[in-house]
Amino acid sequence: MTDAQPMIEAAGVIKNFRRKTDLAERIAMRVGLAQEPGTVHALDDVSLSIRRGEVVGLVGESGCGKSTFGRAVAGMLPLTGGVVRRNGQDIAKLKGAEARAMRLATQIIFQDPMSSLNPRKKVLEIIGEAPRLHGLVARGGVRNLVEGLMDQVGLDPAMINRYPHQFSGGQRQRIGIARALAVNPDFLICDESIAALDVSIQAQVINLLVRLRQDLSLTLLFISHDLSVVRYISDRVVIMYLGRVVESAPTDRVFAAARHPYTQALLEEIPRIDRRGHRFSSVKGEIPSPMNPPGGCHFHPRCPLAMDRCRVERPMLKQAGRDHAVACHLDGGFGRPKPTLFPTQSTLQAAESGLL
């Protein structure tokens, strides 16, 4: 499956924002209790490649830059620094028809399908609009195309004339998926696409995504804060913390042999039904503000293994094994595995057969 040229290549991507405020802060600002906001370092030198056909899971806590990264690789954001290449070409330099083709070939599916579906339009228009506007289908063929897509994502084509509010949450997410597929993308970015769905509906939508990936040879960037879902769906997992990638490895390897203390903490805190009476919380402290991140390794104030060096020097991503990169000063810059961190059936088998 290794391809000389990655499909997506982000190199040294930097993105700064002026900080967003929440409701409590805006009220406080209005009555003069809070200051105007400053600069957020949402992506701080992020490099990451995605191979054709791969499913990459992007994990991290809120505010670490996952959505920003998704929008950056979709070409929806001007970058502060660095470059995103699609099939080797800098997407910021694409013009006209090439730029349009790139945008159509990359589709994002968001968390809340309701806010991205026009409530006044029927499913027929919602799904059929983009392919019609972009001349991917003749006017007379739209209905046919939409019925086919509805069937493909598990919606009854008889509902083609209904409005979004007449569907359940899971069905709306299927509408969102069908709309994305309507323009024949080869790269899908799922940004917390199943986070708002109930467990039993989540399973249905995950199964759908897995099937579509196979049937349509899609490449997926699967953004989620939920490691248990990411483990199930991804070939490779990338973990971010405060705007930086801290670890990246094939999925089984992350779960069996994570080397970064933050990854290890996340793995330990996944709520699991097979861990009764678990003593919670291996990581102390709060997630620091991306406006004023700690120096050196961003994780050092919360890291149980932090050393002096961690407070002043940023650890760079370093190869710690085949396809396994980690940014941690421990043990010569390769991080440190934590034994029996996450034994599952499949990782144990892989370990026994010498794959890890």
Place this chain on the structure above:
Amino acid sequence: MSEHLLEVRGLRTWFETPKGTVKAVDGVDLTLNRGEILGLVGESGSGKSITGFSLLGLVDPPGKVVEGDIRFQGEDLRAASARRQRALRGNRIAMIFQDPMMTLNPVLRIGTQMIETVQAHEKVSKSEARRRARDALGMVGIPHPEERIDAYPHEFSGGMRQRVAIAIALLHKPDLIIADEPTTALDVTIQSQILSEVQSLTRDLGMGLIWISHDLGVVGQLANKVAVMYAGRIVERGAVDDVLDRPRHPYTRGLLDSLPMENDRGQPLRQIPGNAPPPLNRPEGCPFRPRCARASEACLAEPAETGTAARAWRCFHPLEQTGVFA
């Protein structure tokens, strides 16, 4: 009758709407003792929040508790006067919400708000109230409570705001706390810290805690008992180990099976087919029937609770103790 901290029998809370009667809670039985954590789980719309509101007497019209018995330390809460209910709320029984800003006032220093809360129910001096507020903040793991007590809500992160809301709930050392998905919006490391605090506080203070959640993993790790809700009913309840390791109800089994962690990569996830029924259009008999692989003619009638006070389910064809759901 032995006296439980909380005993709920046959609770029904309905909403009269122009389109019909929404039976949000339609047969809920629960028992909770001091020092115990009950996890109330179910998918959205199953009636978890309305159950919590019903226990506190906080259901707004057109909703109404139409039937059932709610006993708090033996006292009949449905028969209690509005004044008595208000006195119990925020004093003996407290509630924590998913959004801490439901509890916090954005333009008040948290200390000011907490002192007011203490003095609303008890005649104590301002300095004594402030001392209690500070202690409560320390108890929920807020660093430097002596300084932080003078901060405004916006000066706290989401996780810290939720801790403050929990501290406010603890101010009167309540006997019972009802927590409605308070960590659902928080990050996993922050959620974990709060669960850890809550677990030891419940034990140390001898409170009863009802933890509402859609996350079976959280409940499995936190609670002693679980109650699984579906379409307004508790379809299965019992000790955590019994319900999660040996579920009897097909819905519980289906939920557990569909968790990504319980599935092998490369195989399709085991999924429950279909959707939960809309509240105004529930099927006759067992509400899980259209999604259930074990359904038979018998399920056209409504299954009653079977089992004991400690372990019960509502199903005509329960799974064998050790059986695997095919």
